[in-house]
Amino acid sequence: xxxxxxxxxxxxxxxxxxxxxxxxxxxxxxxxxxxxxxxxxxxxxxxxxxxxxxxxxxxxxxxxxxxxxxxxxxxxxxxxxxxxxxxxxxxxxxxxxxxxxxxxxxxxxxxxxxxxxxxxxxxxxxxxxxxxxxxxxxxxxxxxxxxxxxxxxxxxxxxxxxxxxxxxxxxxxxxxxxxxxxxxxxxxxxxxxxxxxxxxxxxxxxxxxxxxxxxxxxxxxxxxxxxxxxxxxxxxxxxxxxxxxxxxxxxxxxxxxxxxxxxxxxxxxxxxxxxxxxxxxxxxxxxxxxxxxxx
Numbered sequence: 001x002x003x004x005x006x007x008x009x010x011x012x013x014x015x016x017x018x019x020x021x022x023x024x025x026x027x028x029x030x031x032x033x034x035x036x037x038x039x040x041x042x043x044x045x046x047x048x049x050x051x052x053x054x055x056x057x058x059x060x061x062x063x064x065x066x067x068x069x070x071x072x073x074x075x076x077x078x079x080x081x082x083x084x085x086x087x088x089x090x091x092x093x094x095x096x097x098x099x100x101x102x103x104x105x106x107x108x109x110x111x112x113x114x115x116x117x118x119x120x121x122x123x124x125x126x127x128x129x130x131x132x133x134x135x136x137x138x139x140x141x142x143x144x145x146x147x148x149x150x151x152x153x154x155x156x157x158x159x160x161x162x163x164x165x166x167x168x169x170x171x172x173x174x175x176x177x178x179x180x181x182x183x184x185x186x187x188x189x190x191x192x193x194x195x196x197x198x199x200x201x202x203x204x205x206x207x208x209x210x211x212x213x214x215x216x217x218x219x220x221x222x223x224x225x226x227x228x229x230x231x232x233x234x235x236x237x238x239x240x241x242x243x244x245x246x247x248x249x250x251x252x253x254x255x256x257x258x259x260x261x262x263x264x265x266x267x268x269x270x271x272x273x274x275x276x277x278x279x280x281x282x283x284x285x286x287x288x289x290x291x292x293x294x295x
Contacts, residue, residue, distance in 0.1 A: 003073070007064060011113070014060045018118045022053055057125045061107045106130060108216040111223035123220045127162065130213055135168050155226055162217035166210045174205035 001013050063069050106129040111119050172178070175198035182198070185191035221227050 001063070005063075010060065010063045011110075014056070014064075014109075015114070015118070017056050018115075018121070021049070021056055022117070022121060053121075054125065057109075057122070058106075060109055064109050065107045106133075108219060111219065114223075116225035119223050119225060123224060126216060126220070133169060135170075155230065159217060159221050159227075163214055163221075165213055165217070167206050167213065169206060169209070171202045171205040171209070174201045176201055 001010055005013070062072050106126055108126045109122050111122060114122065177194040177198055182191050182194045185194055
């Protein structure tokens with residue numbers, strides 16, 4: 001894209017690249033063989049394709065976010081001024097993602113309007129980058145749930161993990177003094193005060209970063225096609241259960257009406273039998289009286 005490209009042009013270019021450069025193993029499970037040698041030509045091509053797709057994803061993360069694109073545009077302008085010639089966007093991408101931008105972590109792209117496969121790729125790419133930025137001691141637990149399967153339990157576990165996630169990064173760039181200044185402190189008391197202030201700033205940056213990741217997880221769940229399919233399936237199941245309950249209620253009401261009608265019919269027949277019996281007794285009594293000889 002051109003340096004002055006609009007957000008819509010950047011999104012259109014990203015969609016075009018997503019249809020041609022996205023690794024096949026992301027979108028087509030059958031494209032990946034059951035057993036592949038790690039040093040085969042196929043594996044090397046797959047690794048190169050994944051690295052190229054990660055660079056495309058990173059470029060879109062920078063260019064689609066105004067807060068990250070502004071420092072990138074400044075670095076690009078400075079590079080052009082120093083070199084005296086125009087530069088391609090991808091050549092100076094590292095300057096936009098260096099320093100404070102990288103310390104703040106990746107940004108989840110705008111998922112609105114993307115196809116389902118592109119949404120899943122963006123979600124997987126984002127949380128993969130988040131995990132890779134974590135310390136090795138805490139990376140294993142996140143690796144287990146970084147990519148959710150289509151199974152409902154795994155999907156629920158995936159979002160339960162990221163909606164309550166907290167980072168363990170150090171965020172040394174948020175420090176006011178730094179290790180060098182602390183080591184050169186006048187005395188131990190000053191050094192401890194400096195350490196306390198830096199630790200406070202680190203905790204604040206870690207809390208802010210963790211909240212941004214949790215917010216990204218909420219946005220990802222909102223656009224995740226697997227969540228949408230799960231909710232639609234749950235709605236269908238709830239509608240089916242509601243229909244079954246309604247039919248059961250109608251059946252129960254019909255049974256109650258039938259039992260009520262049966263009881264009424266039995267009571268009526270019993271009344272008629274008693275009436276017939278009493279009428280017969282009266283008839284017999286009167287007949288006996290009429291047939292009796294007069295006194």
